[in-house]
């Protein structure tokens with residue numbers, strides 16, 4: 254694919270995104286002139302070693318996975334930054350999936366009250382979602398992203414070649430966010446590319462030498478998802494208005510599923526894909542999601558092999574699920590917020606959880622009794 258570059262303004266910060274085939278090369282000026290620390294995990298360390306001067310730059314290697322998205326990891330990065338001699342003008346480079354970019358981003362936000370931040374995103378989910386838009390943080394008390402900060406990276410590199418080693422389940426996780434973005438943006442070209450990419454994806458041939466056509470589709474889908482998210486975040490960088498919340502399509506249902514299944518059991522994308530179907534059902538029940546739209550979204554999601562039925566087999570018991578859903582409302586002044594597909598885009602609805610009609614609809618959706 255040809256290199257694509259975006260320049261976004263998130264609040265007062267200019268953030269550039271570089272999407273291309275290869276890992277950062279010497280001409281890409283990954284480090285600038287600052288003293289740098291690279292943060293990665295045990296699965297992405299091998300990629301860091303292939304960066305320019307990759308064996309010379311101090312590197313903090315964290316354990317892999319959501320379980321490592323903790324304060325201890327942040328502390329580890331802060332200590333490594335201090336040991337490496339980073340000052341106020343230092344640079345932290347997070348190289349990995351969403352866990353690493355969230356942790357590295359948060360450490361950069363608080364180390365000496367904020368140092369420079371660059372990211373090299375190495376998972377599909379990281380590219381199309383986590384590394385763009387400035388949200389950083391870590392999990393606490395079993396609650397995902399309970400602590401964090403808005404701290405956009407000045408540069409984000411997305412080398413497609415890094416995806417060659419990504420496990421199938423992580424591909425699937427990222428594709429859910431791609432589908433979600435196409436739905437909320439009502440982007441017909443994206444939907445068509447998602448369809449044409451599917452056969453290659455399911456065939457599992459996306460290694461470094463994968464077919465040109467498939468690589469073009471993939472490059473297109475990543476670029477469009479980045480552009481759509483970036484433009485939405487520019488309009489509402491700290492999610493104080495309505496716009497940025499639209500990116501949470503499927504997430505209220507999905508987060509509650511992730512929490513009730515136990516953090517780390519399902520991937521973020523698996524939970525989001527399931528949540529988007531539930532959002533279609535809720536939107537349909539409220540007269541906001543047209544039947545044809547709901548059917549098309551369900552077909553698209555099912556064609557990628559996600560578990561879509563309710564109740565979800567990993568959900569645990571129904572009470573646990575509803576407790577997790579109720580927990581979500583703490584963040585929103587006692588109200589439950591859902592984003593549902595609506596007229597070629599999406600709409601935010603805020604609901605009083607004590608509303609009995611709504612409770613009945615919600616129960617039937619989660620029980621699997623609601624059919625559109």
Ligand SMILES: NC(=O)c1ccc[n+]([C@@H]2O[C@H](COP(=O)([O-])OP(=O)(O)OC[C@H]3O[C@@H](n4cnc5c(N)ncnc54)[C@H](O)[C@@H]3O)[C@@H](O)[C@H]2O)c1
Pocket residue numbers: 294295296297317318319322349350351352353355375376377378379382383384385386387388389397398415416417418419420423426521
């Ligand atoms: N900040 C945001 O706006 C935002 C948005 C969405 C999700 N997130 C966060 O992102 C996280 C999920 O991101 P993720 O799915 O990338 O998870 P992850 O970082 O845990 O990566 C998934 C797995 O893939 C491995 N991996 C990463 N790159 C690889 C590569 N190139 N080859 C082989 N293995 C590789 C990782 O080590 C890990 O085991 C969650 O914590 C979520 O909260 C943040």
